[in-house]
Amino acid sequence: MSCVIDAIVGKILDPIFDFLFTSIGRQIGYLVKYKEKEVNDLKGVRDRVQAAVNRARDNGMTIEKDAEKWLVEVLQSLMTLEEELNNSLQDKANLKCLDVCSRYRLGKKGKEMVMEAIRLKEDRNKFGDEVAHPTPLKDIWYTSSTGYENFDSRKLVFEEIMKALSDDKNSKIRIYGMPGVGKTTMVKEVGKQAGKGPFDEVAMAVFSQNPDLKTIQGKLADCLNLKLDKESEEGRAGQLYNRLKNGKKILIVFDDVWDDQITLEKIVIPADIVNSMGCKILLTSRRQEVCNRMGFEKSFPIGLLSAPEAWHLFKRMVGDFIEVDPEIQSIAKQICRECDHLPLAICAVGGALSGEKDKHVWNDAVEQLKHCQGYKIDGVEEKVYSCIEWSYRYLKQADVQSCFLHCSLFLEDSEISIGSLVYLGVGMKFLESTDTTSMKKARDRTHVMVGILKKSSLLLEGGKEHMFKMHDVVRDVAISIASKPPNLFLVKDGVGVWPDKDEYKSCRIIFIVASSNVRKLPDQLDCQGLRTLVLRCTDHEFLELPNSFFEGMEKLEVLVLRKMKLAASSLSNLASLRMLSLEDCELVNPSFLNELKNLEILIIGQIYKSKEMVFEK
Structure with a gap:
């Protein structure tokens, strides 16, 4: 009787088990394919994020912590997921050898893998498109102060400066002393320590003898991780103003200031920022009388080293x-x-x-x-x-x-x-x-x-x-040495008036940075012995070079131009030209550059052109 019952039950259950085996097997097959797709999708997302991270690192940016954490987690998970995927593919091939319970466990495990891959893809969206941010530049400008010597003659001054910066009564502090005495080294060390202590941020810009306000604005913005997208000095000043009034304590360092007529407004730091919003100014100068109009609360002289220190x-x-x-x-x-x-x-x-x-x-x-x-x-x-x-x-x-x-x-x-x-x-x-x-x-x-x-x-x-x-x-001395025979350099920074012909007619090398006051260049430079010409304009508008400007420069071998508007045809007579560098220039009929048969080095920055540039060489 029991044998009969077993036979009857077997006949009833066999189709059911066949159905379950077939159905579960089919579902596991679908699941393995879906799992493989999700893992490959996750790899694609990982590769795109990794590529963005690599580009950011190449550009010197700092990677966001959540992006780094996500990449590490994906790397670890993919190792497990790929191993399990390979096992799943093998189990799928051996599906007929598995019982119902084994198939169930395989399906459950596969579902968990799919959910893990989906979770990681969703976590990617938590840090958006930005995987990095600009690396703060405030640590870069004082790198040369790593070898700072805390001599006794400097120690007291340094401590007094730090004390003055910590006092809310002082908003503008000045350091002065003869060139070569160590003012810049001192102020960089002050900035380094101030950034660790009473100030949230430190920004530094060098003025020099011929300051360019847009350059100074740009240096401050770099230190503050601020992108300036305005063209005018006034517009950029407004952006800096908004950045400086964010409630943080900010120390602004101006190094090597020469002009005794300078004002805070002229250097785009309004008085209310300094007086009431936690922003302080630290300035260095070669001359004690510089910037008296700015009303410094404290002034500190930097003297010579003592004999033992020297x-x-x-x-x-x-x-x-x-x-x-x-x-x-x-x-x-x-x-x-x-x-x-x-x-x-x-x-x-x-x-x-x-x-x-x-x-x-x-x-x-x-x-x-x-x-x-x-x-x-x-x-x-x-x-x-x-x-x-x-x-x-x-x-x-x-x-x-x-x-x-x-x-x-x-x-x-x-x-x-x-x-x-x-x-x-x-x-x-x-x-x-x-x-x-x-x-x-x-x-x-x-x-x-x-x-x-x-x-x-x-x-x-x-x-x-x-x-x-x-x-x-050191540069001033180098320029002086180079101005004498046999070198015959003429180096002029921030010129407001074009030099007299007698000053440059015998020169072999000319380097001129023209300020916004230079609105017109001579029709012809007429400098027959000239071998190198570096001509830069600091204004946001192009300075136009006359078509005849290069006549009489047949021996010119190196030409470097910035912020100039010129016709390429005006260069056609420069038969000896070996190097041409054009940065942020407006170039008319650029195809004429093909006429420069001896050109060996061509460096092109941002170029505004009226025709497509075609180079046969």
Whole structure:
């Protein structure tokens, strides 16, 4: 009887089980395909986010923490999901060998995987399209203060400045002292410490002798992570104003201010921002009388180093070996005294003599420094001049000397890239040719030369890799040296009136930054010996170059233009031109550039043109 019942039950249940096996198997098949689709979709989303993150990192941006966290979580989950997906594909192939319970567990696990992939895709939407934000630049401008020496003669002043900044009664503070005494180094260290303490943010801009307000506005905006999209100075000032009144305590540092007629309004910092909204001004100047109209509550002079401090700094630059040999030590102390306790002079001379153990060199150095006559430059002490000039003369290789002088052809207080110097060097022939192999050699040589000049303290570290700077006083000396034969440079920053012909007619190299006051250029420059011309305009409007401007410049080899409007046909007679750089220029009939048969280097920034540019070369 039981056998009969089993047979009857079996006949009833077999179709049911067949149906369940078939139905569950079909559902598992669909689920595996859906799971595979969701995992691949998640990979696609991951790849897009990772690509955006890579682009942001290449642009120096900071990745958002939730984006980074999501990528890490996806990476970990995908490892598990892909492993389980492979197992699911295998289980699907072996489906007939599985019982109902095993198939159920497989389906449940597959559903969990699908839900995990969907959850991760939905989490992607939580941080929107922005995976990164601009990296704050406030930490970059004081990178050169990492080697700050807290000498006793500076310690008290530093503490008094920090105390004054913490006092709500003081909103405007001034530091002054002769060039080369260490004001910029001091103020960078102040900014560094202030950013860690009483202030939420610190912004810094360098004024220099010929300040450009738009450039200053741009530097402040960079430090404050503010994007300025207005063209006029007034519009950009309004954007800065709105940024500064956000309730944060902000220290604004203005370095190397010359103009004694300057006002807060002129530098786009309205009085109400300073007086009532937590914003404070810290200013440095070479002259005590500068900016008296701004009403500073506190002023601090930076003096010379004491004799022991000067000797300590000189030893640090040269090496402790100078105290081992009594004869070299005696000469070294004489040379240190010749530097007049000025940090910049000590660093220039000490850097040049770093590691030098030949007594003849030391004897020659002290004699040259004793009899070196400093050339008078406005704002530069004669002793500083003579020490920097001696350090330049001491450079043993001619191309390194040439590299030093050519670094003066970049804007004052600007960060200079190795790449820009390479192109300039090749174009001006103080570096070798331009084929692929020799360009690499030129870049390598440039790195070496810049390294030598940094070691001699004639160049400074930049805020980023492959960038460097030239101290404004060192640049002034370099310009003065380069203006004399055989170099014959003419370097003019922020000129309001075009130079007289007698000033430039014999020059080999001309670098001019024209201010907004220059509205018209001469019809013809007529400078037959000119080899290099760098012409930049600081105004937001283009400065038009007359068609005949380049006549008489047949020997011109390097031409660098910024914010100029010109017809490319006006360049057609420049048969010797090897390098052409056009940045933010308006170019008419650009196809005429094909006529420049000797052109080897063409650098084009933003160009406004009336016809499509076609290059056959």
